[in-house]
Amino acid sequence: MIRVAIAGYGNLGKGVESALLQNEDMKLTHVFTRRNPESLNILTEGVKKCSLSDIASYKNDIDVLVICGGSATDLPELTPALAKDFNVIDSFDTHANIPVHFDNVNKAALEGNKVALISAGWDPGMFSLMRLYSDAILPEGNHYTFWGKGVSQGHSDAIRRINGVKDARQYTIPVPSAVEAVLNGENPTLTTRQKHTRECFVVAEEGADLAFIEKSIKEMPNYFADYDTTVHFISEEELLRDHAGLPHGGIVVRSGVTGLNKECKSTVSYKLTTDSNPQFTGSVIVAFARAIYRLSEKKEYGCKTVFDIPPVLLSSRTYEEILHSFL
Amino acid sequence: MIRVAIAGYGNLGKGVESALLQNEDMKLTHVFTRRNPESLNILTEGVKKCSLSDIASYKNDIDVLVICGGSATDLPELTPALAKDFNVIDSFDTHANIPVHFDNVNKAALEGNKVALISAGWDPGMFSLMRLYSDAILPEGNHYTFWGKGVSQGHSDAIRRINGVKDARQYTIPVPSAVEAVLNGENPTLTTRQKHTRECFVVAEEGADLAFIEKSIKEMPNYFADYDTTVHFISEEELLRDHAGLPHGGIVVRSGVTGLNKECKSTVSYKLTTDSNPQFTGSVIVAFARAIYRLSEKKEYGCKTVFDIPPVLLSSRTYEEILHSFL
Numbered sequence: 001m002i003r004v005a006i007a008g009y010g011n012l013g014k015g016v017e018s019a020l021l022q023n024e025d026m027k028l029t030h031v032f033t034r035r036n037p038e039s040l041n042i043l044t045e046g047v048k049k050c051s052l053s054d055i056a057s058y059k060n061d062i063d064v065l066v067i068c069g070g071s072a073t074d075l076p077e078l079t080p081a082l083a084k085d086f087n088v089i090d091s092f093d094t095h096a097n098i099p100v101h102f103d104n105v106n107k108a109a110l111e112g113n114k115v116a117l118i119s120a121g122w123d124p125g126m127f128s129l130m131r132l133y134s135d136a137i138l139p140e141g142n143h144y145t146f147w148g149k150g151v152s153q154g155h156s157d158a159i160r161r162i163n164g165v166k167d168a169r170q171y172t173i174p175v176p177s178a179v180e181a182v183l184n185g186e187n188p189t190l191t192t193r194q195k196h197t198r199e200c201f202v203v204a205e206e207g208a209d210l211a212f213i214e215k216s217i218k219e220m221p222n223y224f225a226d227y228d229t230t231v232h233f234i235s236e237e238e239l240l241r242d243h244a245g246l247p248h249g250g251i252v253v254r255s256g257v258t259g260l261n262k263e264c265k266s267t268v269s270y271k272l273t274t275d276s277n278p279q280f281t282g283s284v285i286v287a288f289a290r291a292i293y294r295l296s297e298k299k300e301y302g303c304k305t306v307f308d309i310p311p312v313l314l315s316s317r318t319y320e321e322i323l324h325s326f327l
Numbered sequence: 328m329i330r331v332a333i334a335g336y337g338n339l340g341k342g343v344e345s346a347l348l349q350n351e352d353m354k355l356t357h358v359f360t361r362r363n364p365e366s367l368n369i370l371t372e373g374v375k376k377c378s379l380s381d382i383a384s385y386k387n388d389i390d391v392l393v394i395c396g397g398s399a400t401d402l403p404e405l406t407p408a409l410a411k412d413f414n415v416i417d418s419f420d421t422h423a424n425i426p427v428h429f430d431n432v433n434k435a436a437l438e439g440n441k442v443a444l445i446s447a448g449w450d451p452g453m454f455s456l457m458r459l460y461s462d463a464i465l466p467e468g469n470h471y472t473f474w475g476k477g478v479s480q481g482h483s484d485a486i487r488r489i490n491g492v493k494d495a496r497q498y499t500i501p502v503p504s505a506v507e508a509v510l511n512g513e514n515p516t517l518t519t520r521q522k523h524t525r526e527c528f529v530v531a532e533e534g535a536d537l538a539f540i541e542k543s544i545k546e547m548p549n550y551f552a553d554y555d556t557t558v559h560f561i562s563e564e565e566l567l568r569d570h571a572g573l574p575h576g577g578i579v580v581r582s583g584v585t586g587l588n589k590e591c592k593s594t595v596s597y598k599l600t601t602d603s604n605p606q607f608t609g610s611v612i613v614a615f616a617r618a619i620y621r622l623s624e625k626k627e628y629g630c631k632t633v634f635d636i637p638p639v640l641l642s643s644r645t646y647e648e649i650l651h652s653f654l
Contacts, residue, residue, distance in 0.1 A: 018587045022466050043587055099647065100654050124654045125594075126460070129638055131653040133453070136614040136641035137607075139349050179595040206347075220576035258610055259343045261368055264602035266610075268453075271598070273512075280464075282592075283585055287463040305654055307646075311456055314463035320426065324459040327425050327451045327632055 002293045004286070005030035005086075006239060007052060008068035009040055011246065012091065015282025016045055016066050023250050023286055025316045030058060049212040059085045063296075064289040066090075071097075080104040083303070084112035087296045089289050091121040091281060096194070098124070106303035115301045118125065120288045121281040122272055123147070126185045127252045130270040134254035138266055141256025144182045146174035146195060150248025150277060153221045158223045159200055164208030169243040171199045185265045190324065197231040201243055203236045248277035288313040329620045330388065330560035331613075332357035332413075333368045333404065334379060338573065339418065342609025343345055343393050344371055350613055352643045357385060364378035386412040390623075391616040393417075398424075406430040410630070414623045416610060416616050418448040425451070433630035442623040443630045447615045448608040449599055450474070454579045456633050457597040463580035463592055467582025471509045473522060477575025477604060483552045486527055489543045491535030494563065496570040498526045498652035501578070512592045516552075525556040528570055530563045575604035614641040 004020055006013045009031050020028045021044065030048045033040055037049035041205055050058065055065075065086040069075050071094045079090045083105050092101050109116040119125065131143055152172045159168035164280065178195050181188045188194075200217055204210055214231045217224055234242075251271040258264045274280040288306065291313035297303065315322060328361065331347055333340045334393075336358050338628040346357045357375045358615055360367055377385065382392075396402050398421045406417045409430050419428050428445055436443040446452065451473065462518035479499045505522050508515045510524055527544055531537055541558045561569075578598040585591045601607040615633065616639035618640035622631065642649060 015585070018585060021587065022585070095654070099650055102650060119654055128654045129460075130597075132638050132642060132649060133456075135653065136617075136638075136643070137453070137610050139643070140523050199641075223422065258342070258345060258349070258601075258606035258626060260348065260602060264606050266599070266601035266603075266607045269595045269598045272456075272593070274585075275591035276585060276593075279585035280593045283464050292464075305650065307639040307654070308637050309648055310635050310637050311459050316463070316466070319338070322459060322634055323426050323429060323632065326423070327446055327455045327634070 002026040002290060003029045004289055005032065005058070005062040005065045006068060007032040007055070007065060007082070008074070009033055009042070010068060012282060013066075013068040014043075014085075014281070015276065015278035016068065016285055017042070017282070018279060019283040019286040020044070022283075022315060023290070026286065026290065030062060055082065056085055056212050062086060063293050064089060066285055066289060074316060076101060076104070079116065079118065080108045083108035083116045085114070085115055086178065087115045087292050088286055089117045089120055089292055091125070091285060092118045093121065093124055095124070098300055102303055102305070110302050113299070113301050115292050115303065117288055117292050117309070118303060119305060120285045122274075122284060123250060123252075125281075125284050125306055126272070127250065130252045130268075131254070134252075134256075134268045137260070138254055138256025138268070140258075140262065141254050142187050143252065143254040144195075145250065145252050146179055146182075146191070147250040148172035148174050148248065149195065150250070151243075151246050153246075155198065155200075155223055158220060159202060159217055162213055164213050165202055166205050167203040167239055169239060171195045171201075173199060176243045179251065179253075182253045182255065182271060183267060185267045187255055192226040192269055193228060196227060198224055198227045200229065200231045201234050201239060203232055203239050212300045233317040245275060246277045247273075247275050248280075249273040290314060290316065329353040329617060330356045330390045332359065332385070332389040332392045332394060334359040334382070334392060335401070336369070337395060337610060338546055338550055338605040340393075341370075342603065342607070343395065344369070344603035344609070345606060346410065346613040347371070349610075350617070350643060353613065353617065357389060358378060373446040374438040382409065383412055389413060390620050391416060393506055393612055403428055405429070406445065407435045410435035410443045412441070412532055414442045414619050416447055416612055416619055418452070419445045420448065420451055422451070422645065429630055431633070437629050440628050441625070442619050442628055444615055444619050444633060444636070445630060447612045449601075449611060450577060450579075452608075452611050452633055453599070454577065454597065457595075458581070459634055461579075461583075461595045463579055465583025465585070465595070467585075467589065468581050468593075469514050469581065470581040471517070471522075472577065472579050473506055473509075475499035475501050475523065475575065477577070477601075478570075478573050480573075481631045482525065482527075482550055485547060486529060486544055489540055491532050491534050491540050492529055494530040494566055496528045496566060498528075500524045500526060506578065506580075509580045509582065510594060510596060512594045514582055520554055523554060525616055527555045527556065527558045528561050528566060529558060530566050531560055533541040573604045574600075574602050575607075576600040580644070586628060597623045606651060617641060617643065
């Protein structure tokens with residue numbers, strides 16, 4: 001039984017918890033929090049609730065530690081700090097900072113003879129794998145990634161910070177004609193605006209200036225200014241009733257040419273649709289946590305990414321069963 | 328430069344050849360044939376044309392040997408025979424016999440301190456990988472594989488063996504409503520007939536009994552009897568004009584549930600469309616041939632499958648570039 005602990009019990013931590021319950025060779029043993037541990041209401045029975053500040057004293061009780069925190073400030077600090085004492089896995093997703101994060105985590109893991117894996121999930125994660133596989137198979141081609149339809153928590157948060165906004169939910173939506181052109185192998189050149197639209201559902205404070213809110217959203221640099229954005233003002237009841245979930249998804253496409261005269265086209269696509277972004281992300285993390293544990297048993301220490309993991313290590317099944325049922 | 332040789336210069340061998348020309352770190356050095364080597368018209372310059380019976384004398388000149396033969400009789404004999412002297416890769420696709428083939432090849436590769444990889448291509452191959460990944464990520468769910476629209480060479484050959492048939496091309500076509508139900512996460516139970524239809528284009532010999540041919544096709548056990556099959560009689564000119572290519576493709580889908588109460592659905596699908604089945608298969612084989620070479624450098628001998636290969640080994644790019652561009 002692989003003993004898994006979670007640091008950080010938010011949406012993602014709960015997604016990891018429910019994924020662990022679907023895998024009989026793994027179990028959740030500890031949850032670490034910065035809050036008062038007794039305040040946590042953990043749904044799995046028999047899990048120890050502990051303070052993150054005491055985590056070092058549990059180093060012999062845990063096979064893999066899943067670090068569930070934000071990529072802006074939590075993970076750049078926590079993952080390297082914990083990788084010396086634990087086999088760790090995180091879902092670090094600030095693309096531009098991945099090389100630095102990798103180096104920091106790698107150094108700590110090698111110092112402590114541990115295995116770490118950063119940036120697990122679906123993007124980065126499964127989508128990254130698909131980009132790599134299809135680039136290797138079709139070296140002459142273009143790749144495209146579309147996200148959505150789904151809730152972007154970062155964009156929802158950005159709206160909430162506007163004066164007069166009580167709550168908000170933002171959906172990222174791929175432009176159907178762009179996806180279709182890509183899947184048809186047309187290799188279009190697409191601007192940011194041509195790839196995705198953004199749809200916002202906003203609950204305003206009583207008496208707020210709706211025109212100001214709408215303008216502030218649509219003109220917000222980086223988040224909205226480069227997109228066609230629609231803003232709907234709705235009631236808090238409507239938000240809770242119709243937009244409580246965290247669905248997401250997306251599609252990665254590679255379109256390439258083969259043949260002596262590059263006369264043949266091939267298009268490969270990988271598509272995800274999920275009702276729950278944190279549960280799906282948690283499910284990916286749990287499969288890679290199994291691989292991390294197995295690599296630590298083989299003493300293959302250091303920081304890894306999804307690219308380094310032989311797929312067979314993700315599965316709880318025997319090799320014979322895998323050959324028989326999946327090849 | 329990785330020196331790659333091909334044994335068998337048919338459609339697949341030519342697909343491997345053209346894929347090698349798209350990969351700058353690899354080159355085709357030898358083609359082995361059972362025919363008179365001088366009769367081969369090899370399109371890449373500077374390739375040695377050799378008799379398969381002399382292959383053992385080239386064992387120091389080749390890094391990876393791609394064995395392009397049929398799964399019925401060629402590969403079960405050739406791959407184990409050659410795996411002692413060469414790092415080999417094949418596209419063995421008789422699903423039921425994979426475990427036996429694996430054992431035979433593994434024994435030979437371990438004896439000779441070589442690396443082998445069997446069953447590379449898209450199915451078995453990339454589709455197998457997708458089945459494994461998504462089973463590991465979504466352990467509670469169903470998976471589905473649809474093939475086509477594309478030319479099945481086995482079914483085309485079966486038609487050609489009927490009395491009065493001069494030539495034939497058979498397309499395997501997924502039933503659109505079945506694919507749609509699966510992609511919608513409906514988890515349907517589908518019979519063979521509900522998953523695929525078969526469309527046949529037949530050139531009859533002059534004066535042949537068309538009704539007999541049509542009946543023989545539609546009632547052929549294993550190949551057609553369990554499917555809704557359409558037969559079109561066309562002229563040889565039409566066959567050559569409209570059905571000369573070998574397009575194929577397919578889709579692998581997994582639909583699973585997550586959450587403490589299994590309340591959320593996720594659907595993951597991987598779809599391929601290619602104008603040329605042998606070129607795409609050759610492209611996959613070439614990427615895995617690179618991995619095989621690298622494993623042999625690390626002395627990780629024995630028989631492998633796509634499941635054993637860390638994805639990073641497939642790529643010609645540096646790890647830094649992969650982290651930066653794909654994660």
